[in-house]
Amino acid sequence: MDWNRQLTALNYFLANMYDEKEETKRLSEEGGLNKIQIRFSEQAITNWYNILRHAAFEEDKIIRFLTFITDTPQEKGYKNEFLKGIIENIRQHTISKSGPDTTMDWKSDTITKADKEKLMGNRSNILPISFLEIGMDCSKAVARIRVGNELGTGFLIANNWLITNNHVLDSLSAAESASIQFNYQLSKKGNHIEHEDCELDPGNGRFFTDEKDDWTIVKVKGDLNEKYGALRLAEKGISKTEFVNIIQHPEGGPKQIALYNNMVTYSDENIVQYLTDTLPGSSGSPVFNTNWEVVALHFSGGWTSEPGNANPVYRNMGLNIRKLVKVLQDNNL
Structure with a gap:
């Protein structure tokens, strides 16, 4: 091997x-x-x-x-x-799709003790129980993508469009052959539940992609919004020290969520960087704010070190979702 x-x-x-x-x-x-x-x-x-x-x-x-x-x-x-x-x-x-190593592009300093203390002082970590219910509803729209022996993640938005990375679906032919698997997850008893394999419908101008910014938007076959819902895209950006959550298929396995100890460390009009745990196969996952709005499209991560920590830290990066909102608006999608 x-x-x-x-x-x-x-x-x-x-x-x-x-x-x-x-x-x-x-x-x-x-x-x-x-x-x-x-x-x-x-x-x-x-x-x-x-x-x-x-x-x-x-x-x-x-x-x-x-x-x-x-x-x-x-x-x-x-x-x-x-x-x-x-x-x-x-x-x-099978091999999980993974974006480029971004260790050298890490833009933010280590989150300091003062940052963390400021967070604790200004924001409660107590949330309404509906937070979990809304999260479960959102999880339905997140799917595993399989193209041959390669695996990634994607998610549904309004009007039956699916968003993922260019390095997951990089061409019309890849989209035509892809299997989009919903409910690929474990039950509360730890058993695999029955998942549904769906297809994409990328022909006739229903496939958009950008290699530089690493995104793909493609139409799905049928009305999957009716069955699995649609994720909301945030109307405003997210700031350093805010919290994020990621629903994903790490290593192409059953659906999982990175729910706690997740902090934004850098954000601008192009990218969002965060400490949330992900792994190869998580490419194309939605990065949520605490209102369960998508603020970034996860595309890569890299191993690096930080002062005072002997162990390597896996830090992550996603495309600011506002860039995709503009694409959707410009193309009337």
Whole structure:
């Protein structure tokens, strides 16, 4: 199995979860790997790179190893949805679509203690219970996109248009072959529920895309708004230190939500940057404000470090939704 972005994400994820060398030796042995053939390191990132390079040499081997972590109650990764999504992707030979690494384009400073204290002083984190109900309604409009063996996320807006990234649907032919999967998620009992595969209708001027700003707007077949609703696009932008939430299909797996500890760190007329957790496969996800209005189209993330934190931090970026509102208005969509 060749090294890919999915294994890179897994590398960082496991390095944060299991950062002690001796612990990874124990885990490797119990997970069925030959630890004599692994060069263990004191640095967690390097250590896990060496472990995964060994495990990924055979597809069955890495699946057994990761399954041991997710199926063993004593392990930190027990029942972890991200790890289970990776396993499923390896089995199905699918790869989650991912935007460019934006580490070098990170525009904001670390959120300071003063910023956080200001937040706590000015804003209550107590919300009406209807916040969750509205969020569940909004989640219906978020879908997994599958093009061949590649996976991403998209969402419905009014008049049966679907928004995603250009790097998820980059051409008319990709849109014509894509499967748009609604309700690809788990039930409250943890079981897969029945999902619906839908098609797009991109012909006759119903497909718009922009590689530079990384967006695609395309018509869906039928009246899916009637069944799954439509997300509202925010009429104004969002500011630094405001909170955001993302409904997504991380690693192309079941639908999930990043709901807390999510803070905007930079915003201008083009982009919004935030600390919300996402992973490859989340490309094309809606970034919501606390009123469940879409404020950005998520398109990329990157690993970086911040002062006082030895562990890498995955920071994210999306296109300011106001740019897409203008596109919709200019084209009378």
